[in-house]
Amino acid sequence: MRDVAVVAFACSTAARETERSEVEILAPVVREAMAQAGLSVQETGFVCSGSSDYLAGQPFSFVMALDAIGIWPPKMESHVEMDGAWALYEAWVRLQHGDIDSALVYAFGKSSLSSIHEVLTLQLDPYYLAPLGADAISLAALQARALLEGSQYTEADMAEVAARSRRDARSNPMAQVTGDASAEELLAQPYTVSPLREHDCPPVSDGAAAVVLAAGETAKRLCERPAWIRGIDHRVEPQALGVRDLTESSSTLLAAQRAGVFERPVDVAELHAPFTHQELILRDALGLNGGTRINPSGGALVADPVMVTGLIRIGEAAGRIMGGTAKRAVAHATAGPCLQQNLVCVLEASDG
């Protein structure tokens, strides 16, 4: 594999944006990432993005983003209707060809324009499941119930994840939810959908993120401490909830094995777990129950711009390495109901 690294990362502060459109949120983020890398969009070899038409409620929502980025003269450019983490994967693959040395990856989404958890119902089997109207929180609650009944985990473990995430979010200026409530205090709150309480669920966030990738010597030239991608892999499971064990994440485990997570200890992990119980499942799949720092950014529980959250995990994990506070990091992204599809990325410092 050709050495490819994250050399720049920027994201917007997660919020319900009432003033700005998707592209108005995106444009300054892309500018900031390019400034960090010291590159112009034109100087990159490839541009790849992730977004979903169903958030904007219009076809081809990515077209206006292209205008905002200003891709002129024409460029090699592509788009996935997936979280931006998969756009990053596509760019990483393209960099393996060896003929280009850098790529811009971005993602954007405004979940606040609609009722996002009901919109996500449209991801389900359109003939048998979607018409029943099962929303994303209800499906997550089914998974949480299965975990509570099939493991040693309790609602207190879930609340502990939320309490830690909110505490960590206090030092993340991009977070939407912060707080210093203890797990006991959180457990006193009523259920949203049993066994999930508000703190177990993600906020409704709008946002954008951008990452610059560079290969080999270019990465070293653009960044003092590049975050080298040592492994990246993604796997999917069948969607139907009845055919998988919801209390574990077999696709995360498989992707982690392929990405080389288990080869050496992990300093820090950024996990895309929009629900508290999903962090517990992911930690088990990734074997992260020892000394690994989990979600120092606060994770998806404090900022969840759908289609962007996974890319932010890679950016945050890379940021720890670029900032010199970690040598080896794992980033994870997910898509689909109940952790159906998962991507795992291992990032290391040059001396990692």
Place this chain on the structure above:
Amino acid sequence: MAERCAVVGIGQTKYAARRDDVSIAGLVREAALRALEDAEMTFADIDAVVIGKAPDLFEGVMMPELYLADALGAAGKPIMRVHTAGSVGGSTALVAASLVQGAIHERVLTVAFEKQSESNAMWALTPKIPFQPPVVAGAGGYFAPHIRAYIQRSCAPPDIGIKVALKDRRNAMRNPYAHVQDPNISYDMIAESAMLWEPIRFHETCPSSDGACAMVLTNEAGGDASSRPPAWLLAAAMRSEPIAFPGRDEVNPRAGQECAAEVYRQAGITNPREEIDVAEVYVPFSWFEPMWMENLGFAEEDAGWKMTEDGVTAFEGELPINPSGGVLSSNPIGASGMIRFAEAALQVRGMAGEHQVKDARKALGHAYGGGSQFFSMWIVGSEKP
């Protein structure tokens, strides 16, 4: 240096206005199984799946690759979903090829589809967002002004579009998968059909189709081992440009010109009109044939219509364009680009049946989308590069 890539399996469904006999999953699986059968493989041989389709609003399923993962044998494997507007079928094939070229995987299944009967594409293309140009009355309403501008600046005779439509609809009679097949199609029938968006008549317009197309791509070893002739990837490129800015040439977009120049460069082609034997070009409205002939460098600017007029693009012509019948005869939107790429591959494999062009050794597959701003192309050949 990138790995070599070869097409060793191709599968298509019958394109039709309604495929009520299958679900969306059934439709994509039909194409996938046919591609696997052609490649003499099963799902177990496939390392990864890359799927593409046009806007999710067309079927009302958000990110349908999630629901389709198991129908495509992707459980436990990577699946990616590409969306680059109308060019998506081509871009999807290129992302799949990229996985092989980047030596990530050895065998990749790529699928593109649209099941337009699940909803109404016209409606899906019509929402008006504040401060953005509305796509009124679907794609035809959007592209008709580009065509009028082309006719004005090229001084083309007014019936070139009719001649393109007649050729493509006649070619469709040779293709068992084509949607619109009318043995009685004639010049007069097209000329007398309803004017939808001046100067585009009803019979100069693509249909709304249900359908899926799939391909199996593999590396050099896989191509060498294939018992049926492979199509070797000689060149692959995509280029995009913004949709709106002052001075943009929407009739002959720079992204298309540069994408074509890049695939010719990769394939070592200096005279595309001489060296390309057959091309499958994304022509959803008849007049786009002469426009793309110029954009692709097959003709000088303002002279593309002469290729149609002189029969160069006819089935027996010097450079046959769309022997399959093209998008004008079958348009499952998200798949239409991949069908162009697959038909180009069928030609150089010598497996195009009734619409096989004689001695086709190098073929171009072309797709475009958005406001004539997204382009994806590949050149495939019968000989290993």
